[in-house]
Amino acid sequence: MPERKDPPPLTGEAAERQMQRLTRRSFTTGAVAALAGLGAWRWLTTAAPEDGVPWPLRRVLRFNQSVAERLGSPHHLAPTFPSESVEGPARTNGEIGLAGEVEGTAWRLRIQHEGRVPEQTIRLRDIQDLPRVDLVSELKCVEGWSEVMHSGGVRFLDFVARFGLATRSGRAPDPEGNPHDLYRYVYLATPDEIYYVGLDLASALHPQTLLCDSMNWQPLTREHGAPLRLYLAVKYGYKSLKRLGLIRFQDERPPDYWADRGYDWYAGL
Amino acid sequence: MKRLEPKHPRPIRWMHWINVPVLTVMIWSGLLIYWANDVYEVRVGGVTLFHFFPDWCYRALGLDHHLATGMGYHFAFMWLFAVNGLCYVLYTLFSGEWRHLLPNRHTPREAWHAILHDLRLRKSPPPPGKLNGAQRLAYTGVILMGVGSLATGLAIYKPTQLARLTNLLGGYQWARAEHFALTVGYVLFFLVHIVQVVRAGWNNFRAMITGYELAPVKEQGHA
Numbered sequence: 001m002p003e004r005k006d007p008p009p010l011t012g013e014a015a016e017r018q019m020q021r022l023t024r025r026s027f028t029t030g031a032v033a034a035l036a037g038l039g040a041w042r043w044l045t046t047a048a049p050e051d052g053v054p055w056p057l058r059r060v061l062r063f064n065q066s067v068a069e070r071l072g073s074p075h076h077l078a079p080t081f082p083s084e085s086v087e088g089p090a091r092t093n094g095e096i097g098l099a100g101e102v103e104g105t106a107w108r109l110r111i112q113h114e115g116r117v118p119e120q121t122i123r124l125r126d127i128q129d130l131p132r133v134d135l136v137s138e139l140k141c142v143e144g145w146s147e148v149m150h151s152g153g154v155r156f157l158d159f160v161a162r163f164g165l166a167t168r169s170g171r172a173p174d175p176e177g178n179p180h181d182l183y184r185y186v187y188l189a190t191p192d193e194i195y196y197v198g199l200d201l202a203s204a205l206h207p208q209t210l211l212c213d214s215m216n217w218q219p220l221t222r223e224h225g226a227p228l229r230l231y232l233a234v235k236y237g238y239k240s241l242k243r244l245g246l247i248r249f250q251d252e253r254p255p256d257y258w259a260d261r262g263y264d265w266y267a268g269l
Numbered sequence: 270m271k272r273l274e275p276k277h278p279r280p281i282r283w284m285h286w287i288n289v290p291v292l293t294v295m296i297w298s299g300l301l302i303y304w305a306n307d308v309y310e311v312r313v314g315g316v317t318l319f320h321f322f323p324d325w326c327y328r329a330l331g332l333d334h335h336l337a338t339g340m341g342y343h344f345a346f347m348w349l350f351a352v353n354g355l356c357y358v359l360y361t362l363f364s365g366e367w368r369h370l371l372p373n374r375h376t377p378r379e380a381w382h383a384i385l386h387d388l389r390l391r392k393s394p395p396p397p398g399k400l401n402g403a404q405r406l407a408y409t410g411v412i413l414m415g416v417g418s419l420a421t422g423l424a425i426y427k428p429t430q431l432a433r434l435t436n437l438l439g440g441y442q443w444a445r446a447e448h449f450a451l452t453v454g455y456v457l458f459f460l461v462h463i464v465q466v467v468r469a470g471w472n473n474f475r476a477m478i479t480g481y482e483l484a485p486v487k488e489q490g491h492a
Contacts, residue, residue: 011486015273019475019483026479030286037290057341064344072430079432138441140428143336144306146441234429262337264344269429 052262065266074175074202078233078269081136081148083217090149090216092223093141096257097195098243104227111165114183114250122163124227127211130154130162135208135233140269142236142258151231152214157205166201166249173205187254188230191245197230198254198265199239208233211244236267271483276399276476278364284357285477291353294346296452300332301339309449321449347422354415369399371409376402387468411458414451421448 010018047054053061104124111120133155140146157173164170167181175182186204189196203209210231213220220226225242232239238258248254259265277285304327310320327333361367379402385391387403395401400408424435424444438444466474476482 010273012270015271015483018273019479019481022479022481023475030478033286041290052337053341057345060345060348061341068427068430072427076430076432078429079436138428140441142305142340144302144445145308258337262341264340269427 051260061264068268078137085148086150086216091147097190107227110246112248130158137233139237150216151212153210153212156209183249184251185254187248188241189246190243195257197239197241198256203234206234270486272486274484276482277480280360287353291349298339298342301335304332305336372405376405380406418451
């Protein structure tokens with residue numbers, strides 16, 4: 001500290017005078033800094049909203065996503081739990097996009113790829129023929145609660161590989177060897193498209209991302225999104241779309257129901 | 270006779286004052302988030318003494334139904350909180366200021382002395398020095414709490430990517446509770462801090478702004 005090496009400290013009246021000078025100077029600096037801070041706060045809170053939050057905050061959310069994608073790994077797994085940790089039916093939350101009934105046998109999953117026609121349709125039993133996976137993990141709701149639950153179904157990764165989806169060539173995805181063959185994003189929606197989510201491909205192809213027809217060892221109920229729903233261990237619950245009806249692979253970042261209403265688009269855990 | 274003496278180095282003063290608005294925004298946005306699942310309460314033998322927080326409290330402060338806003342601000346200002354805290358720790362380490370701050374072998378006795386003095390149970394003031402034992406414990410403690418907030422915050426922000434950290438803290442819900450408890454701790458620290466600053470008086474407060482204080486000196490020849 002240069003101050004420490006200063007010549008002998010001032011005493012008496014000289015000290016009092018110097019203290020007055022220092023006080024004036026420092027309080028002025030402090031007042032200017034406080035005003036600048038208040039101005040910055042005003043600017044931030046009144047900045048034009050982008051999808052429900054001031055645009056600078058939206059920028060930071062995107063920046064946080066890029067940090068998470070750079071420092072994180074698509075191979076990190078969410079913790080799993082023994083099957084006994086699951087008790088009773090899973091908690092439900094939200095009915096958006098679930099109006100009316102859907103008949104399992106008549107149900108078809110529509111698949112689209114950007115720049116490719118026509119769309120494909122896939123029957124439930126063809127999806128159910130894929131290798132079955134049971135995952136007991138902790139669902140985290142953005143509201144702050146969490147619950148250990150069972151999700152039974154097939155891996156999204158196995159699903160796209162089996163039906164030649166998500167890639168421009170129609171071959172099985174190879175994120176490391178041939179990343180440009182993959183579309184960048186996937187859009188998933190209920191049959192009526194009232195509820196919809198957007199995902200980056202890395203999250204969609206995560207080994208703990210499932211298409212589920214069973215929860216807590218019971219067949220999927222209407223409230224949980226029968227006949228088929230999405231479950232992601234690497235995102236908040238609002239990304240785990242119920243009652244899947246449409247999947248579209250595309251390069252443009254897809255819209256997302258809750259991200260359109262102020263929440264983080266990425267929502268990666 | 271007074272002497273002008275340097276007390277708080279400039280970087281410490283800046284980082285201290287920057288922390289005021291940053292921590293305020295973090296606590297405010299944290300409350301917006303907590304509201305969406307406000308499950309914590311103080312219970313003794315099955316009786317709820319206090320629920321965090323009563324509904325009127327959210328309404329009075331406008332904290333209800335703003336979860337998305339809360340997350341937006343929390344995950345932006347976390348960077349300022351983390352960088353400011355990191356700068357503070359690095360500065361204290363490299364400048365040698367840690368000598369005034371960290372507890373040493375005299376600290377427990379001095380802290381007890383200072384507390385008794387503050388409670389008017391003991392007349393003589395604690396031995397002179399930049400920080401007394403109680404202050405050393407409090408200011409070191411609050412830095413550790415900051416580290417704790419960062420760790421528990423990361424554990425609930427990225428419980429898959431940082432699953433090991435989350436597990437170490439007892440799991441997702443424990444980490445959330447710890448994150449909340451630390452915030453309650455800040456508020457308590459702040460209350461005591463304000464009372465102590467008021468009690469210590471103008472010269473002490475001014476030193477946190479100017480960096481200097483007027484210290485009394487004994488007249489020559491009377492020593």
